[in-house]
Amino acid sequence: MQEFCCIRRCIQRSHDQIAFRQALQARRFAGRPSPGFSGFDAGKASGPPRSSKDKATGFNPTGPSPRPHKTSQGKFAEEVNNAETPPRTRFRIGPGKLILFSIAAFLSYKIYTWQKNPARSVILNPKFFTPFILESREKVSSTSAILNLLSLPRGQNTVSVSEAWRSGVWSVQVMQPELQIARSYTPLPPIEETEPEQVRLFVRQEPQGEVSTFLHKINRGTIVHLRGPKVEYKIPDDVDEILFLAGGTGIAPALQVAHTLYNHRIKSTEQGPELRILWANRRREDSIHGLESSSSQLAQAKSISAALSQPSQTRLVEEVESLKARHGGKVIVDYFVDEEGSYISESLLRTYLSGMDQTANQDGTPRKKVVLVSGPEGFVDAFAGPKTWQGGMEIQGPLGGLLKKINPPGWEIWKL
Ligand SMILES: Cc1cc2nc3c(=O)[nH]c(=O)nc-3n(C[C@H](O)[C@H](O)[C@H](O)COP(=O)(O)OP(=O)(O)OC[C@H]3O[C@@H](n4cnc5c(N)ncnc54)[C@H](O)[C@@H]3O)c2cc1C
Structure with missing residues (x-):
């Protein structure tokens, strides 16, 4: 029964709202309220705005009428023309905003140049870690294995690696992602010179060693981040x-x-x-x-x-x-x-x-x-x-x- 009453009240209310909108529409065009209008909240709708702010903006929080209630079209137009217009907020650039803007512009420029930097396209970079994928791991003994890692940005610039090979002994750093620690490893020579995007590491698992254990546990397809090359001896x-x-x-x-x-x-x-x-x-x-x-x-x-x-x-x-x-x-x-x-x-x-x-x-x-x-x-x-x-x-x-x-x-x- 209660539910039934509730539904009835809702239907009644939506009818009232439709009637009210129709009346408001008619009033906008005719400049006066619809004579048949007697809907809910009519008194509030025709009442004055409650605060000066409401008056200024034409907003009446208690009723839907955005405009003052007038009886003739001319008078209404006159009042609209004389109504206070809301003060406009002027956009002022203070020193704080200026500093923030400069920092944002500087950072945007840095990110842009970093992305455009040709050094970023090398498979290995001494300054930042680049992603490799573990292609295979071959056990060599009970404690050591050869890991075959493939650079993810394939077909990229391999100049840094070729230079390292011409120098002599060089290493790369491998990142353990959870602890964010890195250790050095010495890449083995490539089996095929035609695979410059490949890095092969011969790693012995240290008992309780963080990075070597990580490299011995990860599955094929895991992403490993490498940084280098670092020439250890020319x-x-x-x-x-x-x-x-x-x-x-x-x-x-x-x-x-x-x-x-x-x-x-x-x-x-x-x-x-x-x-x-x-x-x-x-x-x-x-x-x-x-x-x-x-x-x-x-x-x-x-x-x-x-x-x-x-x-x-x-x-x-x-x-x-x-x-x-x-x-x-x-x-x-x-x-x-x-x-x-x-x-x-x-x-x-x-x-x-x-x-x-x-x-x-x-x-x-x-x-x-x-x-x-x-x-x-x-x-x-x-x-x-x-x-x-x-x-x-x-x-x-x-x-x-x-x-x-x-x-x-x-x-x-x-x-x-
Ligand atoms: C230039 C260079 C090239 C290298 N090349 C290779 C390479 O090609 N292949 C290779 O296998 N290694 C290489 N290494 C060694 C490698 O960098 C690591 O040092 C090695 O893999 C161990 O690192 P880890 O993180 O596994 O061990 P870590 O976590 O650093 O631990 C090192 C040792 O300390 C012990 N330990 C750690 N924590 C504790 C604790 N709380 N209490 C007692 N003992 C503890 C561990 O048992 C382990 O034996 C190279 C090193 C350098 C500097």
Whole structure:
């Protein structure tokens, strides 16, 4: 019953409203209210505005009539003409508005120029992170994997990457998006030069390591942000011999050196400098089927039997072996495995340094010789002493470790 009454009241009200609108319309044209008008709120509609503001604007909040109620058309027009017009707000530019406007204009200009900047179109940029997609991750051992990342802005400018390859050892930073922290990684040489938008990283998962664990957990198709390239070491143009001491993932920069020397710097292998890589790992699983070539027969036999009991050669050893095969005369790679008792000892190091030592080139100029040391902190410390920090930057620090003890004459030593 109550609902019925409510509906009736609503219908009645809408009828009243229609009647009121019709009357108002008629009054607008005739200049006087409709004689038949007796709708609801009629008194209020014809009443004076309640405040001066209402008067000025013609707005009556209690009733729908926007105009004063008049009895003749002429008088009404006269009153309309004499009515107060609402004061116009003048647009004034104060100092506050001016400052805000200038800041907005400046920011708009900055965003515009940043978007137009050709440097933005490079696949890697040292100043900001660009998106890559994880295309694949191939397990290399129980703790390490090769990640294949593809630049999302395909077909873009790859100049910065080509320049980095011509320089020597370079790294990129990878962002962990939740913690917003970044760590450096050393891209492996491309398998095909025709894929410059590809970045391959050899990453060892550190126990509880934030970024390395993130890279080992993400699924194919995940977006990863990279910044770079950062050149870590520029190989001297006139270098003749390089001895590279690589521990674990330190093999990545060693492969970069080979790629720079033999793919970007020289046209034929005969002209290239000599490169000897000593790659040390704790476990055999990190270098399956990589056979040490420079130690005793017993050590060699041990590595062969250990290798045979392991599954097939890993992707990384495959790449190292292929490098040896392509540049046989110039590149030598020796493997060392801690758990098999083969390691880079002082006497071996002395032999290598003196074996490679030739005092002068054929034209009489002294040979340029460099030892590069790369790997986990402990590895670098043991061979060349720790790097140090100065003014917020990591610097070489004094020479220490085994190389300081040997102090090989004529060799430049660089910690990576
Ligand atoms: C130029 C350069 C190139 C590099 N290239 C490579 C590369 O090619 N491949 C590669 O694998 N690495 C590379 N690294 C190392 C890499 O940058 C990272 O340092 C490494 O991956 C570890 O980072 P993370 O964030 O996983 O570990 P982090 O979170 O930084 O942790 C580092 C270590 O500290 C320990 N730790 C962290 N928190 C705690 C805690 N609360 N208590 C106790 N211990 C703790 C972790 O267990 C871990 O072992 C490179 C480094 C540099 C400087």
